[in-house]
Amino acid sequence: MNRPAAVSEVPEMAISAESAQRAAARQDATTRPATGAGSEPRDGADAASGDGAAERTRAHDAGDPGKTAAAPVIAVRGATATLGSRPVLRGIDFHVRSGEVVALLGANGSGKSTAVRSVIGQIPLTAGEISLFSTPLRRFRDWSRVGYVPQRTTAESGVPATVREVVSAGRLSRTRLGWPTKADRAAVGRAIELVGLADRAKDSVSALSGGQHQRVLIARALAAEPELLIMDEPMAGVDLASQEILAATLREQVAAGTTVLLVLHELGPLEPLIDRAVVLRDGCVTHDGPPPRAVGQHALPGHDHVHPHAAGEPLRTGLLT
Ligand SMILES: Nc1ncnc2c1ncn2[C@@H]1O[C@H](COP(=O)(O)OP(=O)(O)OP(=O)(O)O)[C@@H](O)[C@H]1O
Numbered sequence: 001m002n003r004p005a006a007v008s009e010v011p012e013m014a015i016s017a018e019s020a021q022r023a024a025a026r027q028d029a030t031t032r033p034a035t036g037a038g039s040e041p042r043d044g045a046d047a048a049s050g051d052g053a054a055e056r057t058r059a060h061d062a063g064d065p066g067k068t069a070a071a072p073v074i075a076v077r078g079a080t081a082t083l084g085s086r087p088v089l090r091g092i093d094f095h096v097r098s099g100e101v102v103a104l105l106g107a108n109g110s111g112k113s114t115a116v117r118s119v120i121g122q123i124p125l126t127a128g129e130i131s132l133f134s135t136p137l138r139r140f141r142d143w144s145r146v147g148y149v150p151q152r153t154t155a156e157s158g159v160p161a162t163v164r165e166v167v168s169a170g171r172l173s174r175t176r177l178g179w180p181t182k183a184d185r186a187a188v189g190r191a192i193e194l195v196g197l198a199d200r201a202k203d204s205v206s207a208l209s210g211g212q213h214q215r216v217l218i219a220r221a222l223a224a225e226p227e228l229l230i231m232d233e234p235m236a237g238v239d240l241a242s243q244e245i246l247a248a249t250l251r252e253q254v255a256a257g258t259t260v261l262l263v264l265h266e267l268g269p270l271e272p273l274i275d276r277a278v279v280l281r282d283g284c285v286t287h288d289g290p291p292p293r294a295v296g297q298h299a300l301p302g303h304d305h306v307h308p309h310a311a312g313e314p315l316r317t318g319l320l321t
């Protein structure tokens with residue numbers, strides 16, 4: 001197995017003071033919205049599984065900020081994945097701690113999307129293991145704690161749907177059997193407001209721009225008030241105005257203690273939020289630490305990151321080898 005570079009073997013990663021503070025603040029369950037993940041009972045499947053929810057409750061009950069802050073929300077160890085006959089992840093290790101914002105960076109085809117899709121169980125590993133909230137992925141059932149925004153999708157399904165309908169779909173993991181409660185409807189309304197689309201809530205998603213679509217998808221992920229938000233290139237193909245709204249939305253989530261893993265090809269307006277960067281190259285981790293500074297590296301040869309979904313000129317990341 002081609003193990004990743006030494007940096008990924010270091011168990012304790014630099015976590016910014018800001019991140020540590022957020023993690024501690026998160027311990028005050030009061031920082032979560034009243035209808036948030038921390039205040040709601042679990043559904044039957046979750047309760048039956050006895051997995052993450054119970055462990056999380058125990059951790060909170062223990063009242064030891066250090067303990068929960070130290071437990072990784074995502075732990076990836078020796079993850080190896082093959083697509084077709086091609087090895088795409090070659091034994092990668094990384095983790096994301098509670099309250100951290102971690103960017104997964106790297107050149108086109110380095111395995112970023114495969115890594116996040118493995119984390120949410122869409123791509124099976126051929127070796128290694130992944131845990132979410134200290135529960136092995138194969139036993140993890142508490143998906144309402146996880147919000148996922150996939151790469152390159154639109155909010156359109158072919159069936160006419162309004163912004164509110166699409167965002168409401170994101171709440172289904174929390175909706176008890178039966179009709180949505182007042183709290184469910186309020187959470188959907190909040191998510192729509194957060195992404196600045198309150199005035200478009202009744203509009204068909206087919207009438208929205210690409211950037212607005214992306215905002216709908218993020219609102220859909222936020223509607224469940226997840227503790228962990230995983231986003232695959234949330235800024236790709238998004239106009240500047242929408243980028244700024246998305247950055248503000250994410251800032252708000254992070255301030256409330258949400259843990260974030262996001263694939264990016266450039267840090268852009270999200271840079272101030274990023275605590276740590278994990279850089280992939282050919283399916284291996286080549287850096288795990290402070291976000292690389294884009295300035296200066298742009299001038300180096302081989303630093304163009306051509307994003308296949310964005311027409312026009314190559315985007316530069318300053319992060320590539
Ligand atoms: N279904 C598939 N079958 C075979 N190979 C695949 C498949 N999906 C992706 N790959 C290959 O796996 C590698 C990693 O792809 P992945 O999408 O994870 O990279 P990425 O770093 O997210 O790239 P990008 O920045 O272009 O989105 C690429 O070489 C890609 O061609």
